[in-house]
Amino acid sequence: xxxxxxxxxxxxxxxxxxxxxxxxxxxxEMDNMTVPSAKVNQSQKRVEDTLxxxxxxxxxxxxxxxxxxxxxxxxxxxxxxxxxLNTEPLVLHMIFKGNPGTGKTTVARxxxxxxxxxxxxxRGHLIEVERADLVGEYIGHTAQxxxxxxxxxxGGILFIDEAYSLARGGEKDFGKESIDVLVKAMEDHKNDLIxxxxxxxxxxxxxLETNPGLHSRFPIHIDFPDYxxxxxxxxxxxxxxxxxxxxSTETQLAxxxxxxxxxxxxxxxxxxxxxVRNIIEKAIRRQAVRLIAKTSTTRQELMLIEPAxxxxxxx
Amino acid sequence: xxxxMIVGLPNSGKTMFALNFAAYIxxxxxxxxxxxxxxxxxxxxxxxxxxxxxxxxxxxxxxRSLQSLILNISLGKTIVNFKITDSCGIxxxxxxxxxxxxxxxxxxxxxxxxxxxxxIVDVSGITKEYLNNPNTIDHEIYNYGIVRRNYAxxxxxxxxxxxxxxxxxLNYLFPKANTIPVSALCSQGFKEVxxxxxxxx
Numbered sequence: 001x002x003x004x005x006x007x008x009x010x011x012x013x014x015x016x017x018x019x020x021x022x023x024x025x026x027x028x029e030m031d032n033m034t035v036p037s038a039k040v041n042q043s044q045k046r047v048e049d050t051l052x053x054x055x056x057x058x059x060x061x062x063x064x065x066x067x068x069x070x071x072x073x074x075x076x077x078x079x080x081x082x083x084x085l086n087t088e089p090l091v092l093h094m095i096f097k098g099n100p101g102t103g104k105t106t107v108a109r110x111x112x113x114x115x116x117x118x119x120x121x122x123r124g125h126l127i128e129v130e131r132a133d134l135v136g137e138y139i140g141h142t143a144q145x146x147x148x149x150x151x152x153x154x155g156g157i158l159f160i161d162e163a164y165s166l167a168r169g170g171e172k173d174f175g176k177e178s179i180d181v182l183v184k185a186m187e188d189h190k191n192d193l194i195x196x197x198x199x200x201x202x203x204x205x206x207x208l209e210t211n212p213g214l215h216s217r218f219p220i221h222i223d224f225p226d227y228x229x230x231x232x233x234x235x236x237x238x239x240x241x242x243x244x245x246x247x248s249t250e251t252q253l254a255x256x257x258x259x260x261x262x263x264x265x266x267x268x269x270x271x272x273x274x275x276v277r278n279i280i281e282k283a284i285r286r287q288a289v290r291l292i293a294k295t296s297t298t299r300q301e302l303m304l305i306e307p308a309x310x311x312x313x314x315x
Numbered sequence: 316x317x318x319x320m321i322v323g324l325p326n327s328g329k330t331m332f333a334l335n336f337a338a339y340i341x342x343x344x345x346x347x348x349x350x351x352x353x354x355x356x357x358x359x360x361x362x363x364x365x366x367x368x369x370x371x372x373x374x375x376x377x378x379r380s381l382q383s384l385i386l387n388i389s390l391g392k393t394i395v396n397f398k399i400t401d402s403c404g405i406x407x408x409x410x411x412x413x414x415x416x417x418x419x420x421x422x423x424x425x426x427x428x429x430x431x432x433x434x435i436v437d438v439s440g441i442t443k444e445y446l447n448n449p450n451t452i453d454h455e456i457y458n459y460g461i462v463r464r465n466y467a468x469x470x471x472x473x474x475x476x477x478x479x480x481x482x483x484x485l486n487y488l489f490p491k492a493n494t495i496p497v498s499a500l501c502s503q504g505f506k507e508v509x510x511x512x513x514x515x516x
Contacts, residue, residue, distance in 0.1 A: 004447075006424070006427065008484065009423075010420040010422075010424055012419075013416060013419060013420040013423070014352075014413070014416050014417045014420045016409045016410075016411075017415075018409070019407060019408060020405045020406065020407060020419050020423070020455075021394040021407050021450060021452055021455050022419070023423055024405075024452070024456065024458075024459055025455060026425065027423060027426075027427065027459065028458055028459045028462070030454070031427065031459075031462075045427070045428070083400075087464070140437055183491055227360065241355075242353070242355060244355065244357075273373045
């Protein structure tokens with residue numbers, strides 16, 4: 001079997017499908033093929049790494065698919081350009097819709113890195129703003145403030161969190177003015193700026209309805225679905241592992257029960273991955289309280305989370 | 316900062332070499348950064364003796380993650396920092412333990428981007444089968460490294476009686492590589508390694 005990317009080789013090796021000897025052989029072939037352009041190779045490696053980072057996120061299959069689509073699209077546009085074929089201008093403004101804690105900001109951060117690596121953005125930074133950063137206090141102040149933020153974001157991504165709040169205030173609200181400035185800038189600087197509007201599902205839909213021009217100006221709409229219970233459990237395990245804690249089988253069971261009860265009881269305000277993080281941090285604090293009474297603790301004890309630590313995390 | 320990477324079979328003396336080499340060029344204590352396969356980084360401070368007793372062992376696969384230490388060497392009037400990274404040993408067979416497989420994958424991924432590769436070969440373990448088998452992991456690392464040019468073989472364990480006479484065999488096996496005989500345990504041959512590091516900074 002042949003592999004296309006080095007990451008695939010590493011994955012196959014981790015899974016125990018191939019031995020180190022074979023892995024090295026295929027790496028040898030791969031690297032030798034791309035030896036003449038060492039520089040390209042380097043950036044290719046970084047693109048792979050960024051994509052890999054995205055793949056490491058749990059769930060979000062639709063998002064991953066779209067990012068790969070964009071990558072393929074950009075690559076093909078570039079090749080077409082080399083053959084002097086007509087190319088489409090790249091408009092990559094996006095709308096992220098999803099409940100709190102479904103990974104919108106995380107994905108935006110990874111995307112900014114990714115777009116920088118493949119050369120769509122010159123600087124590849126992410127400016128995160130909210131309504132208060134864009135809307136001013138008196139007439140004329142809003143345009144000035146919004147333009148300032150835009151100027152900072154050129155060459156990168158402007159990420160507007162809770163974007164629906166810009167249109168919430170009614171007729172006399174300054175938010176409208178801010179939207180006008182944004183719309184103008186996203187047309188004028190479409191080669192240099194990616195605008196991402198993010199917000200909760202329902203609010204974003206009504207926000208897009210208020211201004212008919214908005215919907216068509218954003219070619220990419222990404223929905224961030226709520227995580228399934230299995231995915232939340234995976235996320236929790238990953239978070240514990242990242243903090244160097246380990247879970248026993250009983251703890252895993254207790255954790256899944258806890259997540260079920262959370263999902264059903266506080267259905268509306270359930271913060272998805274963010275709630276999971278809060279649960280975990282609380283459990284870690286409970287564990288600390290449990291252990292502080294002991295005078296000596298082993299490495300194992302310091303790492304293990306017991307079901308009792310989770311039981312007391314109720315809210 | 317240039318990154319020098321140490322690879323080789325399990326139990327060929329990679330960690331011992333890294334620590335004794337650090338001691339040889341004048342470090343009394345080392346800060347070791349551990350990088351596990353899922354991207355987790357931890358840093359621990361050791362004296363050389365402590366590090367040896369905790370990180371080196373006769374058992375196979377003691378090292379399971381990347382362990383980097385930053386060392387400095389004086390070149391002319393300046394002091395240059397460099398990083399030396401010890402890695403999980405690569406064995407030929409598919410290992411049953413997942414953490415070790417992941418460790419090996421991590422080693423290979425670093426092998427692709429390291430600035431210089433020190434390939435440690437256990438000279439005392441050169442047998443007839445080893446000589447006649449062109450598919451050992453050492454051969455593969457050699458084939459991979461020789462294209463990269465920034466590559467040297469450290470023939471380790473020359474202090475052992477069973478290593479006598481094996482240097483010529485090793486040179487015959489890997490003719491194109493720069494081979495330095497060393498003993499990681501007894502700090503022999505480190506002068507040449509230091510010169511090699513200095514040339515490649």
